[in-house]
Amino acid sequence: MNKTLLFSFLFIQNILFAQFSERSLSSEKWQFKNAKENKWLTATVPGTVHLDLMNNKIIPDPYKDENEKKVQWVENEDWDYQTSFVISSKELANQNIELVFNGLDTFSEIYINGKLLQSTDNMFRKWTIPVKQNLKIGGNILQVKFKSAVHAGKELAKKVPFTTPESPRSYIRKAQYQFGWDWGPRLVTAGIWKEVKLNFWNLAKLENVKIEQKALTKQKAALNIHTEILADKEGKYSVSINNKISNIQLKKGKNSIEIPFTIENPKLWQPNGQGEQNLYNIKVSLQKESKILTEKTERIGLKTIELVQEKDQKGKSFYFKVNGNPIYAKGTNWIPGDSFSPRVTKGKYQELIKACKDVNMNMIRIWGGGIYEDDEFYKACDENGILVWQDFMFAGSFYPADENFQENVEMEVKDQIERLQNHASLALWCGNNEVDEAIVNWGYQKQFKYSKEDSMKVWKDYKKIFHEVIPNAIKKYATSDKQIYWESSPSIGWGHKESLTEGDSHYWGVWWGEQPFEIYNEKVPRFASEYGFQGMPTLETTKSMFSGTPDLSLQNGTVKAHEKHSRGWEIIDNYMKRDYNIPTDFVKYNYVSQLLQARGMQIAIEAHRRAKPYNMGTLYWQLNDCWPVVSWSSIDYSGNWKALHYQVKRSFENQVILISEEKIEEDEILNFYVVNDNLEKVEDLYLDFNIMKFNGEKQGSGGLADSYTIEPNGILKFPFSLEEIIGNSKKDEIFLAITARDKNEKIFAQANYFFVKPKDLKLIKPTIKIKKISPKEIEVSTDVLAKDVYLLGDAHFSDNFFDLLPNTSKRIKLSKPLEKVEIMSLFDTMN
Structure with missing residues (x-):
């Protein structure tokens, strides 16, 4: 040669x-x-x-x-x-x-x-x-x-x-x-x-790798590694899984290969608040004569998850069980991070999902009107313990079901199943957002004068796509029948009584129905997957709406244009009148609108959590924004936390005390709910409280005579007579401070409770002082109650919009040094 x-x-x-x-x-x-x-x-x-x-x-x-x-x-x-x-x-x-x-x-x-x-x-x-x-x-x-x-x-x-x-x-x-x-x-x-x-390849290549978890015990995880291999030349090949080699025979064309794989003494992936997010790399390589042709690495977590729906006296349960433990879902809804998705950076994904973890969330719902998110989103959820409720991308309309549309949707589902199914965070696939509700509840058929045949066609198309095409595609392309599929969110439309007794619920009696926030105490569903209220973005983000010098006025055309709800400003004002004094100053209005939003969502979240285990999930609308806007978000477009996000952190703590008033016949009762979402029992807890005036003067005290025990995932209710607690004190001049602690004085949970609406509080002017501890840490102190302390500055504060009790101080960390931190409290809006 x-x-x-x-x-x-x-x-x-x-x-x-x-x-x-x-x-x-x-x-x-x-x-x-x-x-x-x-x-x-x-x-x-x-x-x-x-x-x-x-x-x-x-x-x-x-x-x-x-x-x-x-x-x-x-x-x-x-x-x-x-x-x-x-x-x-x-x-x-x-x-x-x-x-x-x-x-x-x-x-x-x-x-x-x-x-x-x-x-x-x-x-x-x-x-x-x-x-x-x-x-x-x-x-x-x-x-x-x-x-x-x-x-x-x-x-x-x-x-x-x-x-x-x-x-x-x-x-x-x-x-x-x-x-x-x-x-x-x-x-x-x-x-x-x-x-x-x-892509350049020879002989054969891995098309995809899908990992099926067959069995999971403390001793081992039994997996099946499914891969599709496209071969240009038939013959003998080998597949290496984490360096364990299996010999295979490939035919020319597409080959479906399934290889068992075992992980000894597996460490589980746990949702945030329940344990560690243990992840394993599974490296799969296709070889010919010991030479690597192609390889893929999948990062997986080992967990079991099921959706439990069992009939009971009030309807049917709806909750997730992860690794054998019922989990109370605490979280939010996600919309795309930008109207121009390609400019959402990996850093922004990581920052937003870390902000979910930091406020004690364990679930996020990807809303069906956006996009199937970037790989970085799911990676961040895997790493931070945030379960993903994944809608397919259909929202609030009627969808066709002709043959081309069906085939297109099937291929769409295939692509997303193959891309996403290995993620530890994936909890549930949901067919759509509010399509069932749009057909049943929104009156479009009457509006557009449908014939009976037209209406039947709409429903038939709906059933074809969401009850056949999508679930059949999941069965066809997913590796396991354990994938959970839910046809539509909500399962039953708002206004139907069953929406509160089974399935998941989108309750919009607040905002859309203009019901008072207190209606949340009555309208408690099994699983709240959508509800919300608008608040303004932070001042920094509001200023970013302008190309030139900002004109901060509610009458300004730019400010108005960045409220996309046709009656948004009117609805905010109507609610604000109920609970707050409406400021004329723009900065103060911005502040109070955020407090209003936070207050509404606090009432909702705490009503849901008090109803545990009847209610086992609360996902508020919404986490983020796609542009600078007045909206339901808790984090604005620039990444700044609104008052709501800080409040969510408190309301989502794994261990909390929640307080509600109720009337039983002629008696007014104050109920203390002690909630433990942890998987460990807590024993020898003591509960005590003080009634205090805003200047710090104690008006009374009380508590439980005996200690108590709260079980894992448990909730306890302690009713007290309101009259006995507050005596002759005036409700608008006092607040209640309550603490649960163990025999070693370790605090289990604390809470403050006010007996009247914010606008009715007879607050005293606080003297709030800021002391610089270091370039990125300050100490805030007050002489009397400082309600809803608001720190203003171009930095992220470790806490904000908080109550500072009389003669106390609080240390706050800053994301970067600031020359000056301005400060405001609710008192400043009341004159």
Whole structure:
């Protein structure tokens, strides 16, 4: 054999045994243009057309001023993207080359070197296209031509003989919130919103790795490792799982392989507040003659989870059991972190999920009108012990069920199952957000004058997608029948009595129904998966709404434009009148609106927790924002904690004392509920309380004569006569301070209770002092009760919006040094 032939033979051998490799095309020089124009402009991938237009100064920032109105034209245009890339002879020598788009938004055509390769119609799918035959050595042109999703949706809507609500968004497999919501702008985007890359492989490759947990004991975890392998050449191969090798025989084409694997003496993954988040790396590699062709690493947690629904005297239970223990779900709802998702950084995901852990949450619901979140979101939930209630991306409308739509949805479910099912945090798959409720409760059929046949068609389509297509796809593509599927959230619409006795509930009697906060004490469901109230964002975020000098006024057009609920300001004012004095000063109004929101949610959360075990979950609406806005969020768009988030931390503590008043015949009763969400019993607890005036003068005291024991996951109720507790004291001049502690004086829980609404308190002007302990720590002290102490400054405070009792102090840590910290309390709003 001559040297040239030998070199060629070795070169081909090296290529055939080359490890799977990938090359990002996101970092190539991308351009875009309006399809009607000829001028190409610079683009960023991943990205969206709005971001590219902003970067090229074609449109203003829609988050600023009233600019949202000025950019609506963008959704009606078609947009072309392109880049050029060089392919080497070595790259082209690979047996297989695939072009992979992890996300295209939404209707597009993909061309290489002028040839149409693929049309797309789903923002949530991954598109993998064999392209070896379309590439050439040297320069290649990749083009993606996007059609207006609004126009495409309208064409699809024309095929249906009746009008559907929110048309045309329900015909488009695209993030529904982009069409505008009562907390978000209308910004209907297009673009390459996730990574694009080329994959090179030879002989065979791992398509996916799905890990099934067959059995879990203290001694061992029995797993099945499922993998799909695509083989270009049949023959003998081997699979290594954490260096344990199994020999396999592959046929040409797709192969489904299942290999058992055991972890000895496993450490469990526990939700936040219940233990450690132990995680294991499972490294799977495909080999040929001891050479690695391709490999994947999955990070898993070992846990058991079940949804318990058992009939009882009042209806049917609804709670999660994790690792054999009932868990009280404490958490929130998640919306996309930005109207332009590609700019949500890994750091922002980590920061927001860490903020959930820091306030004692253990569950988050991904709302069905957004996106299936980035891998970093689920990674953060795995690491922080936050269980994920995962909606599929359908929200508050009627959806079609023609054959193309069914197939599209099935492939969407397949892609997301294969991407997400290994995450330890995954708790439940839910078909949709409020689609059942929209059909049954919202009166669209009457509004649009449906015939009986039209109404039957809507319900039939609903059943097809959410009772057949999605659950069947889960069974088909998930590795285990233990995946929990729930058709719709809520399961029964608000206003039906069964919504409070079974399933999960979205209770909107507060805000939408304009009922007082106190109605939460009566309307307690089995599992509250949505409820909420609006509050303003922090001052820093409010100022960020302006491109120039902020005009902080409730009458300002920019401030008004960043409230997307049509009656938002009116509703906030109506509630504020009930509980607070309405300030005329903007800064004070901003402060009180946050207190109002926090107060409402505190009443709701504590009503839910007092009802344990009848109620076993409370997820308020909502954690975050997608732009600077007045909304239901507890953390604003800039990442600042509103008063609500600080209050959630207190209300979600694993061990709490909750207080409520009730009237039994003629007697007024004050109930003390002692709640223990921990998995350990607490013995020899003592409970005592003091009645105090706002200046610190003690008016009375009391407690339990004997100690008590509270079981794991337990709750105890201690009723007292209100008259005996407060005596002749005036309710508007006193408060109650209560403590539960053990025999060693270790505090189990503490609480303060006020007997009248905030506006009726006869507060005394406090002298609040701030002492600097270090550059990033201060001490706040007061002489008399300082209610709802508010620290103002461009930093994160370890606590804020807190009550400071007479003649006490509190140390606060700052995220960064501040020259000055301003301070305010509720007293400042009462004059």
